[in-house]
Ligand SMILES: Nc1ncnc2c1ncn2[C@@H]1O[C@H](COP(=O)(O)OP(=O)(O)OP(=O)(O)O)[C@@H](O)[C@H]1O
């Protein structure tokens with residue numbers, strides 16, 4: 001067809017279809033930088049107040065949870081209330097790896113490298129186990145919509161919890177203790193960076209726009225040839241994978257896990273981060289995860305009223321800023 | 336056999352309570368299409384209302400019990416209307432997710448204000464109605480269970496009368512069929528919705544008191560599990576369907592009692608969710624519900 | 632040559648209502664056909680049957696030698712059927728540009744893994760997709776809205792964007808559901824030109840549902856008429872205009888020879 005130079009003039013970048021910085025795998029550069037930064041900062045964490053480091057690691061874990069759930073809830077529009085359930089699968093699997101298989105694999109005098117490798121392997125297994133659970137839940141239930149999907153995922157999360165309460169080797173209802181303290185700043189933020197990298201690479205591509213298309217209009221997405229079930233399943237599995245990893249990190253941070261720590265209020269906390277950040281807006285979701293991890297710490301002095309304030313805030317936010325507190329992409333005009 | 340009959344009676348009285356609670360979920364879903372998570376906490380408030388009001392009347396009398404029941408129902412009806420007015424109305428027509436989260440927020444608010452007002456430690460629910468234990472052969476039935484088995488069906492029948500024999504009931508049915516159309520033909524939907532919340536919350540209060548009579552340890556988080564189960568019952572019966580909610584409640588109460596009495600008792604709480612998942616996957620419209628396809 | 636699309640006795644019931652009733656209908660490759668009928672006649676339902684949104688209660692639909700029975704919507708699309716919707720269905724979270732780019736997925740082999748690895752080939756492929764999307768937007772005069780959110784477009788442009796999006800999947804058969812709805816006469820004239828243009832340029836087969844007689848009579852080579860789910864007539868525009876049944880059921884007396892707007 002005819003090339004009309006003038007019409008391109010207002011848009012000089014249009015020869016290169018996406019901005020240049022996206023054409024170079026800048027994502028990989030950012031990923032490498034992020035990983036290095038996580039390790040370097042971690043070196044200095046010894047000189048920082050232990051409480052602050054703890055909070056910071058908690059933030060890292062919540063960022064992983066929120067960003068991964070954002071792929072499912074925010075981008076793909078699948079309302080999952082089971083993220084804590086997937087987290088618990090990862091937590092228990094990873095902890096079981098380091099507690100039961102660890103001593104046998106490590107031998108008598110393990111070096112730091114051996115420990116790190118073991119932990120990495122354990123997290124990977126935790127993540128894959130959670131992803132598998134995600135597929136198990138997702139494949140039958142993803143044809144349900146909205147509230148109903150939320151309920152099925154909630155139900156699965158609760159069933160997973162009841163099962164863990166009944167597995168005696170894993171501590172049953174009393175909780176699983178004696179998990180080694182592997183999680184440090186570098187691990188939490190390394191995985192945090194990897195989660196952000198994965199989700200943004202997935203979504204910012206011709207393939208990945210299918211997630212958003214699935215969310216916006218499923219029938220239209222199918223009519224242009226997108227297998228929306230496939231998209232939802234991928235989102236679910238990837239989301240569950242990172243939830244599992246976050247669970248593994250959590251277990252090796254708290255050193256003892258309890259099925260009740262992964263009930264549906266935990267899932268809701270993560271959902272709230274996603275909504276607050278503005279569904280599908282990665283930066284907003286990260287900020288929301290940070291904010292909502294710090295908030296309870298700040299409210300610690302008024303511990304009794306903490307949850308009351310939290311719930312009031314939730315209601316007021318939903319009413320006054322339904323598009324998310326931190327979502328400025330589309331102003332008020334769009335609502 | 337006696338074992339079976341005993342479980343049946345226990346299951347029936349638990350099921351009747353789930354049914355009362357399920358009706359509230361189903362009614363609200365019918366008119367507004369959302370899951371009112373806070374309903375379970377209205378149930379809790381109803382129970383505490385019974386606890387405090389129970390001090391004002393002589394315990395163990397029939398009229399005293401009924402008076403407390405009625406007063407708690409009225410109090411919770413007002414609470415329900417208030418919740419709808421303040422939290423849900425501003426979001427009406429908003430995205431499902433936001434409405435659902437708001438409902439969860441209200442639920443958390445009630446639970447944690449409850450912990451501050453009533454204290455987090457469990458309390459013992461007083462004896463409101465006369466106490467007695469009857470025996471039919473080796474099967475035991477308490478007067479409290481009898482109260483449940485009598486009061487719950489009466490309330491459900493009363494609800495049916497309201498919904499099918501009054502103008503307001505007709506308006507409710509119209510709104511649940513098509514909110515916009517009902518509005519166009521002059522139904523005041525705000526009134527209808529407030530009324531729906533009042534009815535549902537009153538039933539929840541009754542459920543709370545009846546539940547606490549049989550499981551007399553009450554605390555601000557007591558609504559969570561019965562709430563989830565009653566909701567499952569509503570889905571099982573077909574959300575939006577009143578007889579469905581009643582049927583679902585009975586099935587769920589029965590199933591739970593029987594599993595609780597078996598060797599799998601530790602999985603009791605998983606039963607409701609198992610049923611929920613199976614029903615949603617196999618027959619999302621529920622047993623008595625109708626499934627409407629989206630028009631393209 | 633066998634027809635590109637063929638409906639044999641296609642029937643669908645919704646409860647007691649037979650929305651499409653034993654319809655036989657064939658479209659030859661390269662033709663431009665119209666499907667008309669009063670409101671509720673079942674035109675959109677025919678589209679939904681063809682595209683696999685609904686499964687027929689009875690009857691069979693074949694496309695390019697494939698039996699469409701049991702095929703999912705995206706599988707039908709992958710065989711080469713593109714469509715637009717009567718009630719516009721754009722992706723509102725995506726820009727105009729991305730609405731078109733996402734539709735280019737059908738001919739790509741990239742999956743989730745490639746988006747993470749981002750090899751040279753992947754990036755070239757992404758660039759090619761973007762180029763193609765821009766070419767299409769330019770051809771339909773939508774390039775100036777490139778980065779606007781799709782739902783912020785004027786109504787007529789939204790309808791055109793839906794056509795562009797369908798074309799981006801490179802269909803062999805394009806189904807247009809009331810593309811002229813809500814357009815003024817000059818926009819309709821543009822639309823007629825546009826439909827003729829894409830029919831020629833892309834070598835497409837087009838099936839058009841439309842209430843505007845000016846558009847239908849202006850572009851279609853053959854027209855089928857539905858009423859109460861039944862096909863009551865089929866023929867050239869001139870024949871349809873004269874057809875007694877069509878005049879009674881749909882066109883009305885005063886429009887009989889020449890339906891004005
Ligand atoms: N999913 C459905 N469930 C029940 N009835 C349906 C469904 N889809 C369509 N119908 C009914 O089928 C009939 C045909 O509808 P259809 O939308 O195909 O008409 P149409 O010819 O496209 O009309 P219009 O010109 O108004 O677009 C209508 O009576 C409609 O109500």
Ligand SMILES: [Mg+2]
Nearest residue numbers: 674675676717
């Ligand atoms: Mg139509």
